[in-house]
Amino acid sequence: MTNKQQEHWDLIIKPKSSFFQLHLNDVWHYRDLLMMFVRRDFVSVYKQTILGPLWFFIQPVLTTVMFVVVFGNIAKISTDGLPQVLFYLSGITIWNYFAETLNTTSNTFIGNAAIFGKVYFPRLVMPLSKVLSGLIKFGIQYLLFVVAMIFFALKGTAIHIHWAEVIYITPLLLFIMAGLGLGGGLILSTLTTKYRDLTFLISFGIQLLMYATPVIYPLSTIKNPTYKAILLANPMSSVVETFRYIYLGAGELNRGSLLYSIGFMFFLLLLSIVMFNKAERTFMDTV
Amino acid sequence: MSVVIKAEQVSKQYRLGEVGTGTLSHDLNRFWYRIRGKEDPYLKIGEANDRTKKGSSDYVWALKDVSFEVQQGEVLGIIGRNGAGKSTLLKILSRTTAPTTGTIKAKGRIASLLEVGTGFHPELSGRENIFLNGAILGMRKKEIERKFDEIIDFAGVERYIDTPVKRYSSGMYVRLAFAVAAHLESEILIVDEVLAVGDAEFQKKCLGKMKDVSSGEGRTVLFVSHQMDAISTLTSNALCLINGKVAINASTYEAVRFYLENNKASQGVYQSKPIPDYPSFVRVEVITSEAEGVHKNGEDLIIEIEVNMPFIKEGIAVSFQIFNEKELPVIYNYIFDSEQPILRKTGISKLKCIIPKCKLYQGFYYLKMHLAESRGKIKFQEVDKICQFEVKMMNKIIEWGWQKDVCIYTEDFVWIKDDF
Numbered sequence: 001m002t003n004k005q006q007e008h009w010d011l012i013i014k015p016k017s018s019f020f021q022l023h024l025n026d027v028w029h030y031r032d033l034l035m036m037f038v039r040r041d042f043v044s045v046y047k048q049t050i051l052g053p054l055w056f057f058i059q060p061v062l063t064t065v066m067f068v069v070v071f072g073n074i075a076k077i078s079t080d081g082l083p084q085v086l087f088y089l090s091g092i093t094i095w096n097y098f099a100e101t102l103n104t105t106s107n108t109f110i111g112n113a114a115i116f117g118k119v120y121f122p123r124l125v126m127p128l129s130k131v132l133s134g135l136i137k138f139g140i141q142y143l144l145f146v147v148a149m150i151f152f153a154l155k156g157t158a159i160h161i162h163w164a165e166v167i168y169i170t171p172l173l174l175f176i177m178a179g180l181g182l183g184g185g186l187i188l189s190t191l192t193t194k195y196r197d198l199t200f201l202i203s204f205g206i207q208l209l210m211y212a213t214p215v216i217y218p219l220s221t222i223k224n225p226t227y228k229a230i231l232l233a234n235p236m237s238s239v240v241e242t243f244r245y246i247y248l249g250a251g252e253l254n255r256g257s258l259l260y261s262i263g264f265m266f267f268l269l270l271l272s273i274v275m276f277n278k279a280e281r282t283f284m285d286t287v
Numbered sequence: 288m289s290v291v292i293k294a295e296q297v298s299k300q301y302r303l304g305e306v307g308t309g310t311l312s313h314d315l316n317r318f319w320y321r322i323r324g325k326e327d328p329y330l331k332i333g334e335a336n337d338r339t340k341k342g343s344s345d346y347v348w349a350l351k352d353v354s355f356e357v358q359q360g361e362v363l364g365i366i367g368r369n370g371a372g373k374s375t376l377l378k379i380l381s382r383t384t385a386p387t388t389g390t391i392k393a394k395g396r397i398a399s400l401l402e403v404g405t406g407f408h409p410e411l412s413g414r415e416n417i418f419l420n421g422a423i424l425g426m427r428k429k430e431i432e433r434k435f436d437e438i439i440d441f442a443g444v445e446r447y448i449d450t451p452v453k454r455y456s457s458g459m460y461v462r463l464a465f466a467v468a469a470h471l472e473s474e475i476l477i478v479d480e481v482l483a484v485g486d487a488e489f490q491k492k493c494l495g496k497m498k499d500v501s502s503g504e505g506r507t508v509l510f511v512s513h514q515m516d517a518i519s520t521l522t523s524n525a526l527c528l529i530n531g532k533v534a535i536n537a538s539t540y541e542a543v544r545f546y547l548e549n550n551k552a553s554q555g556v557y558q559s560k561p562i563p564d565y566p567s568f569v570r571v572e573v574i575t576s577e578a579e580g581v582h583k584n585g586e587d588l589i590i591e592i593e594v595n596m597p598f599i600k601e602g603i604a605v606s607f608q609i610f611n612e613k614e615l616p617v618i619y620n621y622i623f624d625s626e627q628p629i630l631r632k633t634g635i636s637k638l639k640c641i642i643p644k645c646k647l648y649q650g651f652y653y654l655k656m657h658l659a660e661s662r663g664k665i666k667f668q669e670v671d672k673i674c675q676f677e678v679k680m681m682n683k684i685i686e687w688g689w690q691k692d693v694c695i696y697t698e699d700f701v702w703i704k705d706d707f
Contacts, residue, residue, distance in 0.1 A: 008394070009293075009392040009393060009394060010393060010394050010395055010396070011392070011393040011394075011395075011396075011397065012390060012391070012392050012393075013379060013380070013382060013385070013386065013390060013391040013392075013393070014385070014386075014390050015385055015386050015387055015388055015389070015390075029425075029427075030422070030425070032422050032426075032427055032428040033419075033422035033423060036418060036419050036422045037419075040408055040411065040415075040419060043410075043411065043415075044408055044410040044411060047410045047451070048410070115406045115423070116383060117378075117383050118381070118383060118399070118406075119381065119383070119398075119399060119406065119423055119424060120381055120382035120383055120397075120399075121423055121425065194314075281384070281385035282384055282385050284378065284383050284384040285301060285302075285384055
């Protein structure tokens with residue numbers, strides 16, 4: 001018995017781990033893997049394509065054109081006095097990052113069942129890599145947005161950039177979106193391991209959620225109090241609105257709703273970590 | 288020597304049937320028990336895992352109270368029939384799933400080679416995959432860079448290193464995957480039947496590497512295989528699992544014997560009712576030279592076969608293999624309709640194969656029968672592990688006795704001395 005205390009074990013495999021154990025030091029040890037996954041996501045998608053990374057540009061450009069035609073010119077929805085292209089492009093750029101993160105992380109368990117079933121590495125590496133590779137794609141699309149802004153500025157359109165906010169709020173917005181996407185995605189991914197019904201919901205659910213976010217219309221046009229309450233309850237609304245405010249000067253900076261989004265994000269992340277931890281241990285048996 | 292793996296009362300419960308039907312209700316029930324502070328109600332039930340018997344419970348114990356210790360530098364074999372719990376144990380050890388109860392403690396990193404090519408991305412080149420695979424197995428980038436040349440050299444795929452691995456042959460795939468894992472600096476390595484793929488030369492290389500890994504570098508290896516040969520040559524101790532429990536944990540020699548004893552072929556005559564509308568064996572008998580299934584080395588061995596043909600079919604092939612107790616095929620022969628018309632009538636037909644002066648070495652042997660149709664490449668039936676018989680070296684007494692496992696077949700020899 002006295003012997004036992006001297007023994008040191010590097011690894012103890014137990015039935016249940018505690019609720020909030022994230023194994024962040026494990027994740028840190030596997031940081032090279034994280035970077036390699038990001039690289040893999042990036043490189044492998046466009047292998048054997050002709051246009052390659054150009055697709056990152058083509059997608060938002062075509063979507064913007066589509067929105068300009070359908071929502072701008074046919075439905076004639078207000079764009080808060082902004083050029084339609086800038087208005088939609090800003091919405092798409094910011095929305096895409098969230099949607100992409102949510103969509104790819106929600107596939108963590110099912111999409112990687114084959115590899116998770118064979119080797120152990122901190123499972124969190126996988127969704128984190130999705131958050132990072134999404135960030136690269138965002139960067140590219142953000143560049144497109146900046147180019148469009150410069151183009152319109154040169155043409156003489158008045159653009160009111162809030163420089164100070166751009167610098168300190170942009171990272172905050174990215175952080176909120178990453179957190180929301182990751183948190184939501186992890187929750188969905190744990191639930192789908194058992195209840196496959198949700199997989200059907202995810203892709204069109206994200207689509208529906210876009211319409212409940214001021215992507216194709218400004219928040220200011222919504223007068224109906226019920227609708228407005230719903231929109232404000234959506235934590236992504238303030239993110240999109242703030243983004244437009246700091247870059248294009250449209251809409252307003254509502255610190256209250258931004259704080260709400262931050263709070264929502266932390267709650268979602270916490271919940272997702274608890275669920276993810278629990279599912280991680282045994283999901284191979286149910287997936 | 289210190290203990291590097293210590294498993295204590297490890298159990299794993301699985302739910303049979305379709306996950307999804309009634310899952311929600313069971314989950315809710317569990318939750319209800321938990322909030323009242325009671326034990327999980329489904330942990331109490333569950334049966335020993337015998338796949339052949341139909342059980343009454345939906346829950347089975349794939350592993351039940353498995354305890355063992357592994358010393359540093361030891362190569363431990365894990366054997367058992369399909370479904371005995373080997374893979375479950377490995378899954379728990381490699382942390383891909385958690386045990387239901389019990390703990391496993393380990394010193395050092397555990398790397399598993401459960402199936403080759405894990406995490407290989409088909410679109411990426413061999414070079415990129417070495418880094419990716421290495422990282423998945425827990426190597427740092429620097430570590431891989433340091434060993435990169437060694438890995439390529441071991442795998443022997445230098446020429447293809449910048450080609451996407453989807454263009455690789457499966458053998459090359461395995462080579463590369465094993466090479467990466469073998470160069471991993473983990474203290475404990477888990478290997479599961481990878482040797483089944485790859486050519487003989489590479490298999491040898493793998494076995495050699497595993498030996499080096501354990502004896503030279505002092506690392507611990509857990510090796511799971513169905514090949515008793517590989518287990519015998521590689522491991523010093525072995526664990527035999529039967530229905531999720533440790534049946535024996537002893538020296539490899541004893542454990543393999545135990546396994547084979549428990550997995551013995553049926554003795555005597557094989558008899559079976561004809562399968563309606565389907566060609567099948569109805570009777571197979573090995574007629575040995577002595578009584579009670581004992582055969583004298585050097586005598587004629589006769590195999591009598593009766594096949595039922597519900598319809599007339601051309602191109603029938605009947606073949607058999609004789610296996611030794613290490614499950615190694617020793618003799619193969621066939622009779623083929625296109626060479627020598629057989630079974631060209633409905634109903635039961637008889638065949639007889641005589642092996643003149645059969646010189647199998649002493650030991651136990653059994654039969655595996657095949658019934659097929661060659662043109663359409665249809666396999667009608669395969670009957671394995673039947674008609675066990677024993678060969679003895681009677682009337683061939685030599686001074687110090689016939690030693691075990693010196694060969695599997697003897698021949699007639701003529702020795703000449705000096706005057707030739």
